[in-house]
Amino acid sequence: MTHKWTRALSWLALLLALGATIVAFTGMTLARVDRIGKLEGFGYLASSAPFAAAALVIGLIAIILNWRKGWPARRAALLGFLIALGFVGSLAVRVLMSSDAPMIHDATTDLADVPQFEAITLPDDNLRGLDNEAEWVALHEEGYPDLRSVVLDRPVAQTILDAEKLAEERGWTIRAVDPEEGRLEATAYASYIRFEDEVVIRVRPDGAGRSLVDMRSTSRVGIGDLGVNAQRIHDFLEDLAAVR
The missing domain is CATH 3.30.310.80 (Kinase associated domain 1, KA1)
Structure with missing residues (x-):
């Protein structure tokens, strides 16, 4: 792949990670201040998670390509990967910590x-x-x-x-x-x-x-x-x- 594709994937990872984070945070904040329903706010988080996961994978690929091509877009790739990792990682830890909890409230x-x-x-x-x-x-x-x-x-x-x-x-x-x-x-x-x-x-x-x-x-x-x-x-x- 050329530098053009490396840069494109790097920026795609960053934009996806930022977009998913902004959408999730906006929805949760609106729910926190009761501008929308609590479950609706949680829905923003749930719907953003797949995009954050995609950003994590694309970011990893972009980092590898940057390493091979001399780091033409290292900042975008690293930022996208780290933001997505924080998003997905925090969700994964929460789910794993409560994996034994029964389906009751x-x-x-x-x-x-x-x-x-x-x-x-x-x-x-x-x-x-x-x-x-x-x-x-x-x-x-x-x-x-x-x-x-x-x-x-x-x-x-x-x-x-x-x-x-x-x-x-x-x-x-x-x-x-x-x-x-x-x-x-x-x-x-x-x-x-x-x-x-x-x-x-x-x-x-x-x-x-x-x-x-x-x-x-x-x-x-x-x-x-x-x-x-x-x-x-x-x-x-x-x-x-x-x-x-």
Whole structure:
């Protein structure tokens, strides 16, 4: 191939990588500020991914050609390859990290007595993607066998106050809090798009002056959540237990 083709492929890789990144970022930003729907914003990311993958392959070819031809367009080739690598690599890492997550979007510490929302109204299709609640329970038990209630050595009211403080530090929107009743409901946010996930924390006395804490986190949109809700519960309860 001549230098003309080397330069053409180098610039094609750069333009594809930049275009895919700009389109994805624009869509996600519009969704983040609620100018478009959250899933629509995610759709921009999903539709841009194949173009970024193409840019990655073309960029690699362009780098090889540049190496053979004396680097006539090395900057365009390298930039295109690196931008595409960052785009595709970040998506691949996220998918691989959540490859074991079940295809559900509702996680809880108590499947036998699931914490219920009172101040927050869940979508009518909260079982979307599933045939019935029994299927959700089966997938949940298989995917999150270690998600369980925790017992804390503090009164119910104090536990809720500690939970409220942690929720505020995380930037959650508190929807309802009742220390005496042992309940907190809030809206949490996931990813750059700020997907809205609803959270309820239920605290009951265990009969020995301690608190039995259960938590539920569920996404308002989508079918699978890539394990986000279960991880949120793990992290929150771990931090709550560490409060002194």
